[in-house]
Amino acid sequence: MSDAGGNTGGDDNGTTPNPFIPSPDDMQHWASVMARAQQMMLDHAMGQAGADRQTDKDGGAGAASPFDPATWLANPAAQMWAEQSARMWEQGVQFWSSLATLQPPFAPAAPAEAPKDRRFADPDWTQNPVFALIRQTYGLLSDQMLATTRQLSGLDPEARAKLEFAAKATAEALSPTNLAITNPEVIKRAVETRGESLLKGLKHMLADLARGQLSHVDTDAFEVGVNIATTPGKVIHETELYQLIHYAPTTAEVFTVPLVIFPPWINRFYILDLNPQKSFVRWAVDQGLSVFMVSWKSADASMKDVVWDDYVAAQVDAIDTVRDLLGVPHVHTIGYCVAGTTLAATLAMLAARGEADKVRSVTFFTAQVDFELAGDLKLFVDDSYLALLQQLSAPGFLDGRYMAATFNSLRGRDLIWNYVVNNYLLGNDYPPFDLLYWNGDTTNLPAKWHRQYLVDLYRDNRLVLPGSLSVCGTPVDLRKIETPAYIQAGREDHIAPLASVWRLMDHLSGPRTFVLAGSGHIAGVVNPPAAHKYQYWTGDNDAKSLAEFEAGATETKGSWWPHWIGWISAQDGKKTAAKGARIPGKGKKKAIEDAPGRYVKQR
Known part of the structure; x- marks a missing residue:
């Protein structure tokens, strides 16, 4: 008789199994595991050395270390x-x-x-x-x-916040659950599998080291355009910065006013089109909207001079392209996260130029314009971090993997160490989770624009200072925006904190509707009605503060999407037949390629 690990050792009379005495078969198997682990690490090291030699051959140079350990303890705060x-x-x-x-x-x-x-x-x-x-x-x-x-003592609020953030991150990193020898679950798994779980975890870790990014999901389980980002449509317009997708209608009639969606270029657009059940795009099309989606190009060295003005100009270009294609005076718009911040600047510029009527309404998904209360991301805008970014962005763009690491660090316990334990120590299989696949599908950012964004907005908070910033040669003043606005925030958002998003209510001058959604930056937005998840709150849009709004807010179970489409209908409920230019590629803008297009697939 043997135990789960195959042990057959016994006591003095040979009748009682002893799980702490391995059988010869166990010993042989563990030796095999160790040998295979050594070979895997050797192969990885040789592969990395080969990659380094190729980099040197191609003229690359390793960046100087941004940290100097020799000088760290000379800092009085570090000594304390x-x-x-x-x-x-x-x-x-x-x-x-x-x-x-x-x-x-x-x-x-x-x-x-x-x-x-x-x-x-x-x-x-x-x-x-x-x-x-x-x-x-x-x-x-x-x-x-x-x-x-x-x-x-002796720390200013900014320094204290940085130190607390670092202390919290350190405490999470030092958790005994993160080490194989102090995690009972890992030990039991290793014994049960006779070391195969550790070997599988090592394979996962070496693969992540090779790709330079922590994996959250099985990357082979999804293919963009095949089983993710599949809503039918055509790319009908293309520039050096973005592609414009027109989705095929599913209703006999559509709203006369079309919808143009601007996703953040920090991630790829298909967070709003993960699969037919979760897709905001497909749902919006089914509600009778003519939907157009901007798909931003992931930055490369050719985009080293791209700045914020270029993204504003791209938004105006997309709006004008749709207006001209459908022969309509204005469009509905959505701006998600940083694209919403930019859309506010775009609207302020259009208002200053007397062209505000190009946009019938604006919807902000978890967007900020006032960065005073922007949360932990403000810790990444000091001089030392900006200097590091300059080193990392030497080719003219910032590799998206660095941004992914920054966002993961904001929730290190959930987005870093949880996966270290599950994938590396326990050797679990990666889950086929579309949202996590999207989260790891990083995009590169133009270096000059990214620095401008961090300095002008996050650090100096200039967008809310009338006339402090100019876009495309026009000084912007958010108070000039009178476009009807729908402002959505996530109660648990750690990227765009609720209190920060609320500030939109303070800076816009037109009619505003504020909706507070359950969950955070992603799940708070991507919450289809059929899922029957979470809730949202509506209340007094004339409230003087967020606290006053919350005190009188009414909770509704489920998705806020139906509330939003009701608001859209109230802005302009006219319908028109879904034919002619309302069919992708049938108007003056011919189809370039099928959705989701090339840009979303470029790495």
Whole structure:
């Protein structure tokens, strides 16, 4: 008789199995695992060396390290941090020592007393004295680390926020769940699989190192245009910066006023067209809207001189292209995240030029114009970070993988360490999750524009200062925007915080409708009615503050999309036959290629 791991060792009389004595077969298998692991690492190292030689051959040069460890401790704040850390670890040692002398021997806390932290969901974290001790020690030390940070004197609010962010990230990184030897679930999996789980995890890790990006999903499970981004349509217009997709109507009549959607160029457009069940695009088409989508080009060296003006000009070009194609005076618009920020500048420019009537309405998906309350992303706009970006953007564009890492760091526990444990330590298969596939499908950013965005908007908050910024030669003043606006925010948004999005209500002059959606930056937007998920709140759009709005808001279960289409209908409910130019490629703009087009597939 053998145990789950194949062990057959016994006690002195050979009758009781001992799981701690491996069988010869186990020993041979583990030796094989270690040999294969060594070969995998050797192959990876040789592959990297070959890539480095090719880079040198092509004339590339490694960027100088942006960090100098030799000078770090010379900083007074760093010295203070080192002293406080030493005290913290001293207290930790005292804690361990006191536990070791307890009589009776240390017993783990009851499960009901365990902190509600899914990292420690395995029963051994509370039932096994060793792991219970590790968990409780980690909790003590991480709490002490954060408390020490908050108690440091002589720091301005900005420096304190940076230090707290770093302390939190460090505490999350040091969690015992992130190490194979201190994670009971990983140990049990390794024993059950006789090391194969660790080998599979190593394979995942080396693959991610080779591609320079943490994987969240099985990248082979999806293909853009095949089983993701599949709403039928045609690319009917193309510039050096974007393609314009016209989606095929599914109703006999359509709204006379068409819809032009501007997604953020930090990610690819198909977050709004993941699959037929989740697709905002398909749903909007089914509601009778003539839908046009901008698909931005991922930056390359040819776009090194692209600036914000170019994106504003592209938005105007798309609006004018659709107006001319359909012979209509104006369009509805949607701007998502940074594209919404830019759309506000576009509308202010059009208003200043007397062309505001080109846009019948504007909808903002989780967009900001006032960056005073922009959250943790403001930590990435100081001089040292900007200098680092300049090094990383030497070819004239910023590799999208760096931006992905930045966004992941805002929720490191969920978007970094959770996947380190699941994919590397446990060796789990990657899930075939379309949203995570999109999240990892990064886009490159023009270096000059990206720096301009961080400095002028995030750091200096100039967009809300009338006349401080000019776009396409026109000073912008958000107060001149009188276009009816629908402003959507996510209650749990960590990219565009709710309080920051609310500020749109303070700076626009036209009629405004504010809708607060459940969930965050993505799920708060991509929430189809059929899913019956989350909720949204509506309230007094004349409220003087977000707190006043929330105090009187009414909650409605489910998706806010039906509320939005009702608002769109109220702006202009006229319909026209879905024929002629309303069919992609049938008007004066002939089809260039099928949706989703080439740009969304370029890497």
